[in-house]
Structures are given as structure tokens and as C-alpha cells.
Amino acid sequence: MSALPAAGPEAAPSRPVLMELKNITLRFGGVEAIKDISFDIREGEIRAIIGPNGAGKSSMLNVISGFYHPQEGEVWFRGRRRPAMKPYQVARLGIARTFQNIALFDGMSVLDNVMTGRITHMKRGIFAQGVWKGPAEREEVANREAVERIIDFLEIQRIRKTPVGRLPYGLKKRVELARALAAEPKLLLLDEPMAGMNVEEKEDMSRFILDVNDEFGTTIALIEHDMGVVMDLSDRVVVMDYGRKIGDGTPAEVRANPEVIDAYLGVAHD
Amino acid sequence: MIYREAGDFKTNYVSDGQTFPLRFDRWAYGLLLAVAFLVIPFVIDDYWANAVFVPFLIYAIAAIGLNILTGYCGQVSLGTGGFMAVGAYAAYKLMTAFPDVPFPVHVVLAGGITAAVGVLFGLPSLRIKGFYLAVATLAAQFFLVWLFNKVPWFYNYSASGQISAPTREVFGWAVTGPSATPAASYLICLIFLTVLALIARNLTRGTTGRTWMAIRDMDIAAEIIGVNPLTAKLSAFAVSSFFIGVAGALFFAVYLGAVEVGSAFGIQKSFLVLFMIIIGGLGSIFGSFAGAAFLVLLPVLLKAIGVDMLGWPTDIVAHIQLVIVGALIILFLVLEPHGLAQLWRVTKEKLRLWPFPY
Numbered sequence: 185m186s187a188l189p190a191a192g193p194e195a196a197p198s199r200p201v202l203m204e205l206k207n208i209t210l211r212f213g214g215v216e217a218i219k220d221i222s223f224d225i226r227e228g229e230i231r232a233i234i235g236p237n238g239a240g241k242s243s244m245l246n247v248i249s250g251f252y253h254p255q256e257g258e259v260w261f262r263g264r265r266r267p268a269m270k271p272y273q274v275a276r277l278g279i280a281r282t283f284q285n286i287a288l289f290d291g292m293s294v295l296d297n298v299m300t301g302r303i304t305h306m307k308r309g310i311f312a313q314g315v316w317k318g319p320a321e322r323e324e325v326a327n328r329e330a331v332e333r334i335i336d337f338l339e340i341q342r343i344r345k346t347p348v349g350r351l352p353y354g355l356k357k358r359v360e361l362a363r364a365l366a367a368e369p370k371l372l373l374l375d376e377p378m379a380g381m382n383v384e385e386k387e388d389m390s391r392f393i394l395d396v397n398d399e400f401g402t403t404i405a406l407i408e409h410d411m412g413v414v415m416d417l418s419d420r421v422v423v424m425d426y427g428r429k430i431g432d433g434t435p436a437e438v439r440a441n442p443e444v445i446d447a448y449l450g451v452a453h454d
Numbered sequence: 455m456i457y458r459e460a461g462d463f464k465t466n467y468v469s470d471g472q473t474f475p476l477r478f479d480r481w482a483y484g485l486l487l488a489v490a491f492l493v494i495p496f497v498i499d500d501y502w503a504n505a506v507f508v509p510f511l512i513y514a515i516a517a518i519g520l521n522i523l524t525g526y527c528g529q530v531s532l533g534t535g536g537f538m539a540v541g542a543y544a545a546y547k548l549m550t551a552f553p554d555v556p557f558p559v560h561v562v563l564a565g566g567i568t569a570a571v572g573v574l575f576g577l578p579s580l581r582i583k584g585f586y587l588a589v590a591t592l593a594a595q596f597f598l599v600w601l602f603n604k605v606p607w608f609y610n611y612s613a614s615g616q617i618s619a620p621t622r623e624v625f626g627w628a629v630t631g632p633s634a635t636p637a638a639s640y641l642i643c644l645i646f647l648t649v650l651a652l653i654a655r656n657l658t659r660g661t662t663g664r665t666w667m668a669i670r671d672m673d674i675a676a677e678i679i680g681v682n683p684l685t686a687k688l689s690a691f692a693v694s695s696f697f698i699g700v701a702g703a704l705f706f707a708v709y710l711g712a713v714e715v716g717s718a719f720g721i722q723k724s725f726l727v728l729f730m731i732i733i734g735g736l737g738s739i740f741g742s743f744a745g746a747a748f749l750v751l752l753p754v755l756l757k758a759i760g761v762d763m764l765g766w767p768t769d770i771v772a773h774i775q776l777v778i779v780g781a782l783i784i785l786f787l788v789l790e791p792h793g794l795a796q797l798w799r800v801t802k803e804k805l806r807l808w809p810f811p812y
Binding site for chain 2: 251270271272275276280281283287288289290291292296299300301303306308310313314315316320321323325328332363364367
């Protein structure tokens with residue numbers, strides 16, 4: 185698949201920093217999942233995190249989204265140091281994510297799933313909702329309009345009212361992306377958005393990711409195993425191995441880095 | 455093709471999100487409400503009120519309450535009887551302490567007190583789930599019944615240990631006490647049920663309901679998109695307990711009139727309401743109605759057939775009823791976990807195409 189001309193990698197370094205991770209170390213008992221890693225994510229870029237299985241990529245994403253609290257290091261978001269927060273508080277800062285194994289609400293329709301994604305925009309209390317007519321209904325309709333734009337954008341209009349549990353895998357991935365997008369996040373984290381997809385589905389998903397980045401200007405950090413996809417999509421790449429950072433830079437730079445080739449790309453070097 | 459949705463188009467989001475999206479449904483439910491409010495009160499007699507309508511209306515409120523907690527938010531509760539007792543005793547204390555305040559206000563306040571108690575006993579749900587939470591709510595059930603038995607202040611130091619409802623009037627009509635007419639008892643329960651069912655529907659179709667269902671379906675994902683599990687679970691406990699408290703207050707004051715806590719609000723009551731929502735359908739307001747109707751009507755029907763028509767002894771019929779309910783619970787859990795509500799949904803889908811197979 186050919187690279188669509190997104191915001192070019194050369195533009196990235198000049199942009200302001202959205203999130204900065206400083207010297208993050210995360211331990212589970214005696215195991216160090218992440219060892220002293222620092223990198224930044226700039227506004228509007230697509231940042232990929234790659235590495236072999238067990239390298240600590242998902243742990244890194246969990247640190248960013250507030251599931252894990254690192255023993256050492258600091259997380260800076262939009263120029264401010266972020267204290268230790270619960271995941272729902274992180275969501276309110278404007279960080280949304282998808283999961284490696286789809287985590288949708290199976291008993292609810294696609295529409296309700298995506299509407300739930302807008303929870304951070306819904307302010308009406310339980311009494312207003314019990315009455316329904318008036319403020320709660322106005323809020324519901326306003327948010328429904330926003331959600332319908334995302335449903336149109338991701339081309340899932342047909343399955344709007346279908347219970348999520350009945351959908352095939354590829355569509356579920358798309359609905360999960362829709363739910364994350366519904367929050368209108370400043371930073372979108374995608375944990376293996378293309379895992380288990382065929383080539384066509386991967387192309388679709390790549391297109392959606394680039395379009396999201398392009399049209400909404402959403403900053404995206406993603407974990408992906410398909411090297412072709414990573415090299416085509418991302419502006420900059422972080423490479424991890426055994427919890428350490430072994431490479432950081434544009435796809436071209438990373439591809440040329442001998443340590444990365446050694447650890448991950450698996451190309452024999454002489 | 456009586457029942458159809460073809461041609462019933464929606465042109466804005468308000469009409470797409472309404473309670474009954476199909477015109478046919480709106481007419482049918484409107485007619486049902488009209489009959490319930492304008493016809494039944496004039497023809498109802500003592501037997502129909504006490505055996506069928508009043509218990510059905512009250513159990514429907516309790517079933518909606520439990521369905522909010524268990525069906526929508528996924529928190530299993532076996533404390534329904536205990537929470538109904540809280541509503542009943544709160545209503546009793548309020549009615550005797552402030553005789554001049556209108557009865558409906560007492561019922562709402564009793565619901566509020568039950569909501570507070572429900573939140574208190576809902577706190578363990580932040581730490582434990584499923585089976586273990588069920589056991590924790592079971593503790594609430596036994597503790598509350600024990601409390602109302604042991605502390606005489608709750609039953610105003612009456613010699614029998616029972617509480618009995620004094621006569622209270624609404625617009626000059628006695629709704630509690632021995633002089634209440636069947637029509638008055640029926641109407642006050644019907645008004646409470648109608649208002650509460652509307653509120654339940656509004657809550658479950660909006661943000662609150664979505665946060666509850668999100669917690670039920672996948673609590674980790676709910677948290678990651680910004681649902682605070684504390685407020686989501688505790689609000690479910692509060693709303694659910696409010697409904698159950700109102701049901702308890704009505705059960706005591708309007709239906710029974712006099713109550714001994716152990717026999718009226720024991721563990722059997724918790725299971726009865728739980729069976730109602732399992733048979734009726736978890737996560738469905740309609741299912742709460744269907745389940746309540748089913749389990750209220752079943753004993754009446756069996757008695758009519760077994761005792762009155764076939765002449766069997768009463769105790770045999772009572773035992774047969776237990777067997778049938780038990781068998782039905784197993785059947786529903788195995789064959790149709792979504793209960794009568796799902797059967798009704800399937801029927802409607804078939805009706806849309808009838809008489810054509812596709």
C-alpha cells in the first residue's frame with residue numbers, strides 16, 4: 185500500500201510537544217517492564233511505538249492512559265505535569281484509546297456504544313435525565329449530531345442500530361475507533377488497530393487513521409506490528425525492546441538504525 | 455401485516471429517540487393507559503384489586519428497581535426484601551410522626567431514605583463483583599430484617615412488633631387504612647408506577663443508562679472512556695433502591711396495611727423479585743412488567759384451575775406452583791436468558807412480516 189501524503193515527517197519536529205514522557209520506569213514486582221524510557225509526542229503527528237512481543241509497548245500505552253502508575257518518571261501533558269490519575273480522569277483530559285482485544289459494550293447498539301464515547305461531553309445530572317424533556321433531550325440531540333458525523337466518517341451508518349455483539353471482527357474494530365473518536369480526543373491511542381485484519385481491512389483502517397489525523401488534526405500514538413503499515417503511516421517511530429528504547433526517529437532513520445535491525449526487523453547484517 | 459414499521463420514517467433525532475418509535479406502539483400503549491386510568495377504577499372490586507392489580511403494580515415498581523441495578527448495571531442484588539422493608543418502615547415512621555403531610559410525599563421520602571441506605575450497602579460493589587457482591591447484599595437483607603425486629607423504635611414500641619398503616623387521605627379519598635376503597639388503592643399505585651416507569655425509561659435511554667450498561671458490559675473499557683465507576687455504580691444503587699423503597703412503602707401502607715417484617719420482607723421476597731426480572735427479561739423495562747404480571751398471575755391462575763375447577767387441596771396447588779416456578783427459572787436461564795421481553799421482541803419481528811415468511 186502506498187503512503188498517502190499526510191503531514192510530512194520533516195514538519196514534525198517544529199510542532200509543539202503535546203505529551204512528554206520523562207524517564208519512565210515501570211516494575212511489576214521484580215520485573216522491569218519499562219526501563220527509563222523518555223520520548224515525546226508532538227501535536228498533530230502520528231507516532232508509532234514498535235517492538236517485539238513483550239517489549240513493553242502495551243505497558244507504555246497503559247501508563248499514558250492511566251492504567252499503570254510508573255514507579256519512576258513523569259508524564260507531561262500539554263505543558264503540565266500530570267499527577268497520578270485514574271483512567272476516567274485521564275479520559276477527561278482528552279486522551280482516548282482503543283484496545284488490542286476489542287473492548288466494546290456487547291449488549292449495546294453501535295449507536296449507544298459511540299454515544300457512550302461522548303460521556304465526557306455530557307454534563308446533565310440524573311434529575312434532568314429523569315425528566316428528559318428540556319436540557320437532557322437537547323444535550324442528547326446535540327451529541328447525537330456529533331456522533332452521526334463520526335458514524336458517517338467511518339462509514340458505519342448501516343449498522344447504527346445493530347447490537348455490537350453480532351458484528352464481524354473488522355467492523356468491531358471500526359466501531360471501537362468510532363467510540364474513541366466520539367470523545368474528540370486531543371491524543372488518540374491505538375493498540376494494534378490492525379491486528380488480525382486482512383489486507384483490504386488494513387487498507388481501510390490505514391485510510392481512516394490518516395483521515396482522522398488529517399481532518400480533525402488528532403494526534404495519534406499507535407502500536408502496530410505490520411512494518412509496512414507503520415513505515416507508511418507514521419511521522420516518527422519509537423522502537424522498544426526488553427523495556428528499553430533502542431531507536432527513535434523518522435521511519436527512514438529507524439529503518440537504518442543497526443540496533444533496531446538487529447533486535448526487531450530481523451534482517452541479517454554483515 | 456397489522457404490525458408494521460414500513461413508512462414510519464423519522465426526520466429528526468428527537469423522534470428517533472422516543473420511547474415508542476412505532477406509531478402502532480404509541481396507539482396501543484396510549485389505549486392501554488386510557489383503559490388503566492379511565493375504565494378499570496370504575497369496575498374494580500375487592501378481589502381483583504387485592505389478588506391481581508395492586509400487587510402487580512407494586513411488584514412492577516420493585517422489579518423495575520431491581521432491573522436497573524441487576525439488568526442494566528450488572529450488579530447482582532439479593533437485598534430487595536430488606537430494601538423494601540426500609541421503605542415500609544420509613545413510610546411508617548414518617549406517617550406516624552407527621553400525620554399532616556400528604557401520603558404521597560411520605561412515599562417519595564421513604565424512597566429517598568431507602569436510596570441512601572442502598573448507596574451505603576452498595577459501597578462494597580466498588581471492590582467486589584458478581585457472586586461475592588450477591589453475598590454482600592444478602593448480608594444487607596438479613597441485617598435489615600434483624601434490625602427492624604430488634605429495635606422497638608422502628609415499630610413505635612407496639613406490643614405485637616408489627617407496624618400498621620394509619621388511615622391517610624389524598625384529595626378526600628382514603629388510600630391507606632381499613633376504609634380505603636379498591637379503586638383508591640389501585641389508582642395511587644398506578645400513578646406511582648406510571649411516573650416511575652417513565653423516569654426509568656428516560657434514565658435508561660440517556661447518558662445515565664449508557665454508563666450503567668457500559669459498566670455492566672465491560673467495566674475497564676467504561677472507565678477508559680471517562681465513566682467514573684464510583685458514581686455509575688452508586689447511582690444505580692441509589693435509583694434502584696429508591697424504586698424498591700417506594701414499592702416497599704406502598705406494599706406496606708396500601709396493599710397489606712399491617713406488616714411483620716420477617717414474613718413480609720424476608721429473603722423469599724428478594725428471590726421473588728429476582729425471579730420476576732429473570733423471567734421477564736434482564737435489562738428491559740417491559741420485561742419488569744411482564745415478569746411481575748407473570749408471577750402475580752400464576753398463583754391466581756393455578757388456584758382458579760386447581761382449587762376451584764379441579765377441587766384439589768390448597769397445599770398441593772401451592773406446592774405445584776413452587777415446582778412450576780422453579781422449572782420455569784431453569785428453562786428461561788437455559789433457553790431464553792433475556793426472558794419474556796426477548797420473546798415479545800421476536801414475536802414483534804415476526805409480526806412485522808406476517809403473513810409472509812420473509
